[in-house]
Amino acid sequence: MKYVKYGKCTCCGREYPAVPDLTNCQCGGILDIIYDYDGIRKAFTKDTLRERPDRSMWRYRELLPIEENTPPTPLRVGWSPLYEEPRLADMLDLKRLWVKDDGQNPTASLKDRASAMAVVKAREAGAKVIACSSTGNAASSLAGNAAAAGLETYIFVPSRAPKGKVAQLMTFGATVISVQGSYEETFALSKAAIEKWGWYNRNAAINPYLSEGKKTVAFEIMEQLDWQVPDYIAISVGDGCTIAGLWKGLKDLHAIGFIDRLPRLISAQAAGCCPLNRAIETGEPWKPMEENTLADSIAVGVPRNAHKALAAIRESNGLTVNVSDQEIMAAQGLLGRTCGVFGEPAGVTGTAGVKKLCEQGLLGREDTVVSVVTGNGLKDVANAIKACGEPITIPSDMDRLLEAFAERGVPVS
Numbered sequence: 001m002k003y004v005k006y007g008k009c010t011c012c013g014r015e016y017p018a019v020p021d022l023t024n025c026q027c028g029g030i031l032d033i034i035y036d037y038d039g040i041r042k043a044f045t046k047d048t049l050r051e052r053p054d055r056s057m058w059r060y061r062e063l064l065p066i067e068e069n070t071p072p073t074p075l076r077v078g079w080s081p082l083y084e085e086p087r088l089a090d091m092l093d094l095k096r097l098w099v100k101d102d103g104q105n106p107t108a109s110l111k112d113r114a115s116a117m118a119v120v121k122a123r124e125a126g127a128k129v130i131a132c133s134s135t136g137n138a139a140s141s142l143a144g145n146a147a148a149a150g151l152e153t154y155i156f157v158p159s160r161a162p163k164g165k166v167a168q169l170m171t172f173g174a175t176v177i178s179v180q181g182s183y184e185e186t187f188a189l190s191k192a193a194i195e196k197w198g199w200y201n202r203n204a205a206i207n208p209y210l211s212e213g214k215k216t217v218a219f220e221i222m223e224q225l226d227w228q229v230p231d232y233i234a235i236s237v238g239d240g241c242t243i244a245g246l247w248k249g250l251k252d253l254h255a256i257g258f259i260d261r262l263p264r265l266i267s268a269q270a271a272g273c274c275p276l277n278r279a280i281e282t283g284e285p286w287k288p289m290e291e292n293t294l295a296d297s298i299a300v301g302v303p304r305n306a307h308k309a310l311a312a313i314r315e316s317n318g319l320t321v322n323v324s325d326q327e328i329m330a331a332q333g334l335l336g337r338t339c340g341v342f343g344e345p346a347g348v349t350g351t352a353g354v355k356k357l358c359e360q361g362l363l364g365r366e367d368t369v370v371s372v373v374t375g376n377g378l379k380d381v382a383n384a385i386k387a388c389g390e391p392i393t394i395p396s397d398m399d400r401l402l403e404a405f406a407e408r409g410v411p412v413s
């Protein structure tokens with residue numbers, strides 16, 4: 001890894017050689033991967049990038065912690081579309097708004113970026129088995145990316161995980177343990193099992209390479225915007241790895257001179273589970289909260305990456321916003337109707353947050369905003385139906401159709 005210097009503890013500053021199975025610092029702190037930006041600046045330019053045919057997260061190799069000869073993972077991860085949404089911008093009274101649809105990754109969430117990185121690092125470590133605990137998407141993305149690479153997976157999910165995600169796991173051939181308990185309890189069992197059997201660890205926050213995969217979402221947003229920095233980037237937050245990765249990617253681009261300023265982050269959490277935002281809002285250390293929201297992917301009462309996430313929000317002079325389940329469901333419908341983008345509840349929480357900040361007058365017609373949709377709605381159809389309703393159900397009969405239209409006031413001409 002030509003441009004990786006070492007892993008550095010975000011708590012005590014201790015440095016570690018960047019071996020493939022790097023985990024936490026001995027003080028318990030989470031590591032950050034440190035790069036030789038001067039070296040990268042010389043070898044990697046916007047022109048080099050423009051000529052690169054690779055349309056996946058691996059097109060940013062110089063900024064990633066992988067060996068030069070490591071092959072990319074088999075599934076196409078990354079390079080999801082960034083749509084400008086002028087009609088939604090008008091409705092919200094924003095200057096410009098873009099939606100980054102990361103539900104279009106191979107297993108339908110942003111987590112594919114981290115899991116593809118886990119597969120690469122597991123291969124470099126010579127591991128044959130990878131394990132993780134997850135609210136659902138880290139699991140399904142790991143199972144899919146590992147299956148494509150011929151690796152075995154052991155997956156721990158809380159029993160509340162939506163059926164779509166569990167179906168993905170079973171289809172990808174993972175050994176799935178559905179834990180009757182909270183995400184916190186699920187995490188604890190996976191940790192004990194990983195220690196017992198020595199599997200490669202894809203647990204969020206423990207493996208410092210995972211955020212390095214997630215940061216590619218920032219690279220893509222900026223490249224797709226032709227390096228014109230938006231005022232804000234909104235994203236949903238659970239463990240905090242995603243927002244920390246997003247921020248790392250932006251700082252990387254700033255450090256190598258690809259962008260001349262940094263956007264402000266918008267950290268969106270569910271009102272029923274917002275320990276990180278509450279810490280920012282009160283100025284106090286974060287405290288555990290109940291996991292009280294239908295947005296299962298961000299129902300994280302004990303965030304695993306609090307330190308990096310809080311630092312990212314603070315450094316970016318970011319905004320926090322907490323949305324109710326009602327507001328999340330409304331955002332599902334809004335994105336669907338106006339953009340044709342189908343997000344799972346946690347996937348649209350960032351957009352729900354943007355809408356709420358507009359209503360509160362904290363965002364307005366001077367502002368340009370990117371909202372990241374982090375997961376696809378097909379993963380959780382039960383909640384989508386709850387949010388957007390049931391169809392007109394009748395026999396095959398024209399009279400009944402006319403009746404039904406009249407009853408519901410459907411305009412037909």
Ligand SMILES: *Cc1c(COP(=O)(O)O)cnc(C)c1O
Binds near residue numbers: 110
């Ligand atoms: C995991 C996930 C998030 C949040 O990422 P964290 O790293 O846990 O903060 C948001 N949305 C979706 C769909 C996710 O799967």
Ligand SMILES: [Zn+2]
Binds near residue numbers: 009012029
């Ligand atoms: Zn340390």
